[in-house]
Amino acid sequence: MARVCISIRDIDSIYCKFMAETRRDEVLEIRLDKCGFSEQEIKDVFSCQREATLLAAHSCHLATEREDAIKALSTAILAGADIVDIETSLPEESRRWLSSLAMNKFCKTIHSYHNRHYTNPVEELRAIVRNAFSEGADIVKIVTTAKSAEDAKRVLSLYDEFPPERLIAFAMGTAGTPSRLKSVALGAPLYYVSPRRGFETAPGQPCYYNLVESDILLKGEVDIPSSKSFAQRAILLAALAEGTTRLYNLTLCDDTQSALSVAWQLGAEISFEGRTLILKGHQRIQEKGLVVKDNKLFVGESGLLARLCIPLAGLSDSDILIVGEKTLNRRKIREHAKALRWMGLKISYNDEHYLPASVSGRLNGKIVNISGARGSQMISGMLLALSQCAQDSVLHVDDPTSNPYIDLTIYLAEFFGIDIDFSGEENEESRSFFISGKQQIKPLHGLEVEKDWSAAAIMLVAGAIMGDITIRGMDMFSNQADAMIYDFLEQNHVDIVKDKDGNINIRKSIICPFVYDITDAPDLFAPLFLLATRATGESCIQGIRRLRNKESDRARSFAQEFRKLGVRVEIRGDYMLIRGNEDFEFMGAECSSHGDHRLAMVLSIANLLATSEIIIDDTDCINKSFPGFLTELAKLDQRKLN
DSSP states (O other): OOEEEEEEOSOOHHHHHHHHHHOTTOEEEEEHHHHOOOHHHHHHHHTSOOSSEEEEEOOOSSGGGHHHHHHHHHHHHHHTOSEEEEETTSOHHHHHHHHHHHHHTTOEEEEEEEOSSOOOOHHHHHHHHHHHHHTTOSEEEEEEEOSSHHHHHHHHGGGGTSOGGGEEEEEESTTTHHHHHHHHHTTOSEEEEBSSTTOOSSTTOOBHHHHHGGGOSEEEEEOOOBOHHHHHHHHHHHHHSEEEEEEESOOOOHHHHHHHHHHHHTTOEEEEETTEEEEEEEOOHHHHOOOOGGGEEEOTTOHHHHHHHHHHHTTSSSOEEEEOOGGGGGSOOOOSHHHHHHTTOEEEEETTTEEEEEEESOOOOOEEEEEOTTOSHHHHHHHHHHTTSSSOEEEEEESOOOHHHHHHHHHHHHHTTOOEEEESOTTSSEEEEEEOSSOOOOOOSOEEOOBOHHHHHHHHHHHHHHEEEEEOOOOTTOOOGGGHHHHHHHHTTOOEEEOTTSOEEEEOOOOOOOEEEOTTOGGGHHHHHHHHTTSSEEEEEEOGGGGTTSSSOHHHHHHHHHHHTTOEEEEETTEEEEEEOTTOOBOOEEEOOTTOHHHHHHHHHHGGGBSSOEEESOOGGGGGTOTTHHHHHHHHBOGGGO
16 A cells, blocks of 8 residues: 655755654655755754654756755765655766665665656656666656656556556656556555645645545635724724714624724714615714713723723713623723823722723823733723824833734724824834824725634634635735734645635645744634644643633633643643644533633534534623624534535
């Protein structure tokens, strides 16, 4: 039976070692000409403890490549390569020397012939095979380029004369693609595949996905809702303006409904045309201050809305009560209290930390120094509110976190006519924001609400571990923090591709363990945790202190529930260690979502990979961000088709 041979190119040595350590019963062809390893890296890869068989290969069809090929292949042989591919384009003296070196190190040899232009007459091919065996080859590999089915048949006819267990013969190109599988059926010892699309080492080479396609559990297109983070900011800005704003592609999740409730309390007129929100604001802050119905703002379960509204309430001449519900009333809200007092506000919280909160006093522009270590949401509220003060302001933020969310606020504020200048980049230890006072908030005639990258991240990871999923219309240049998931998956060698229209396809992939800091994108914790459970080895998620004040103490809630399912999880201070395996099956159990929409979604996906049913006490909380999630998951589920 043929062994799978994964051809690796354009991959770092760390990934190669991971593959070597975990791909049991498989062969890894390390294309040394396309990986760019140093001599030391070659030694490290081929001397590592491993489960896989390591095959060293180096193209040398150009004369200029021959010296590099000999040096790289000999280094690999001496380091412990199991097989070496010696191309027939090397001089005979070099071929025999490499073969002798390999024999002395108990390394098997493949003598390979490649014709990248056409298929030779069969007598020429037979002569090449005979000569290779005469030079001591353990296996001979013949690869030509087929222009027709007849060309492919000519290559495959070699199996009629030579031992199939010692011959690999097929053709490249479209016409030659079927010959790859036919060669296996005829007895070829290796079947070459690439780990993902775009990383093929030859035309027509299949991908790893083609081997596991019959085992996928999720397949199809996913309808991703609009971003609640984007929508909440846009709705609030529209309500603060005087005039009519149209927001296109709005999904009504619970948090978005709460934003509409705040808009109504701010006096806005609200109507819909399909998924287009028409919002007419009546605020005239510069003349009358902020006017709030009944002097109360109900923010639902949204921590973002609460933290945006507290500074904005300081634009009113009346005392304003900020009221929440459900899990929000158990989450500490009191950030930057000292800075807000310095700017003229007095805020009284329930039990000193929780909603409801009463805001009195009038916000004044100041030069303020604050720490960003506890998050960005209140800072976003300050930036918007300070633009309406009589004075100019400067906000110095040390140790900033969740920078992409601040940048999203600034990005949307610009659409509504608010200018916020800043210095310092996302990765710097401090940022300064310069906000002119008395700015006019202007309505927008039309703004497309971006699709939600946090929802997309969950589905993309589901695709990476067990599916073939397509998501359409994502903004690849989005300011949403969770858009970082695409680059992460791509850099982690997941089989993911995109087009110019923001359409993304992701397929079941080999998942390697990783280290990732979620400080700037805390909502990526949920999908990354799920991904880590399917990565063979130990993954580390850093920055989990940011999760203590979510809908649940998220890191601890995930650890508690997934331990019930058999996952090895350890929390150490500000990071979490997850021990995963690509073949791991979750145990069935009764689990709690802890009222956390992201935990409920991940548990629902885990249920597809469980040995028995995972019963979740509450999935209604998913409506907070992705009301159609369970419907989309059911639509993708392939089990009902089997």
